[in-house]
Amino acid sequence: MIRYSTISLPKELYDKLQEMIEEKPAMGYSSVADFCKEAIRLHVEEIKKELRNDFLRKIDVPLLFKKIERLSAVDAGKYGEMFEKMGCMSFMFSSDFKIKECNYSFFSNLGYGSKEEMIGMDIEDIFDDPKLKNRIKRETLRDYEVKAVRKDGKTIDVLLSIGKLKGRNYIGAAKDVTVKNYLIGKEMKTRELYEYLIEEMCHTVMVIQEKKIKFVNKAVLATGWKREDLLGRNFLEFVAKEDQKRIMENYEKSLKGKDLGKPRIYRYIKKNKKVTEGETNSRKIEFEGRPALLVTIRYREPRKEE
DSSP: OOOBOTTSOBHHHHHHHHHHHHHOGGGOOSSHHHHHHHHHHHHHHHHHHHHHHHHHHHSOHHHHHHHHHHHHHSOTTHHHHHHHHOSSEEEEEETTOBEEEEOHHHHHHTTOSOGGGTTTOBGGGTBOOTTHHHHHHHOOEEEEEEEEEOTTSOEEEEEEEEEEOSTTEEEEEEEEOHHHHHHHHHHHHHHHHHHHHHHHOSSEEEEEETTEEEEEOGGGGGGTOOHHHHTTSBGGGGBOHHHHHHHHHHHHHHHTTOOOOSOEEEEEEOTTSOEEEEEEEEEEEEETTEEEEEEEEEEEOOOOOO
16 A cells, blocks of 8 residues: 655655655755745646747737727727717827728728728828828828728728827728718709800800909900909999999899799990899809899890880
8 A cells, every 4th residue: 555645745755755755955945845836836837838929829919919009009098988979080000101000990990890990001002192191201191182902902092191199100090981972073064054154155154242243254245244254243333323222122133032933124335334124033042052043035126115
């Protein structure tokens, strides 16, 4: 039967350890118990090391390093929370122009599934502007229009603002204006078409705002006046004196949105000082953000009084 010491070792092993400790006092163990405690400690450390190595083999180390780097770049407190919840596309990058952090709006609008996909990307791969880096070095950007490249290769229009933080980092915000630019472009094309149609109309078309002529088409040339003669001047200068009071009363009514019904006949002064009659219609519109009247005039020779 195997005998055990008080620390539950086989007697033969205990005796050998005791003999070794006595022969080699330089090892520093005063008893077999001290030796066993040290051996157990070393064994436990070895087990822990194996567990750590196994854990590191299973995790994505580059991804872990990216997360650690991000946490060091952004305060985990209220500022980090504010950054994440910003409505615009927000991001942070270092002096080497590599993305260090971004919020949900940034990576999702660019078609990425997570921010980790974008961490470490060069901003030149995100914003299609070869001069962008030099501009960032020279100045703070405010609503700088540039195209951003999505993960699928498509581009979106953004207004980019970038400023430098303390240290070597930069903070950026981008606002997606793709839809806005599309609508503006569509509106411009529509406006160009309208302007072409108005320009080619036989009747004179004017926009009058605050009593001044803001726009007139080329049909006014029939009166001898050139457009540059009329633009910016008070329209009453070209109305016969006897009709000025009546046309002014109707002008005020039209600005209030009242429908004046059938065309009104007024006398207008031509370039050669002669008077011509014009059938006049007017309608309230908005021109450059303010109320105005859109006026059409069909000129005719004055009727002779019987």
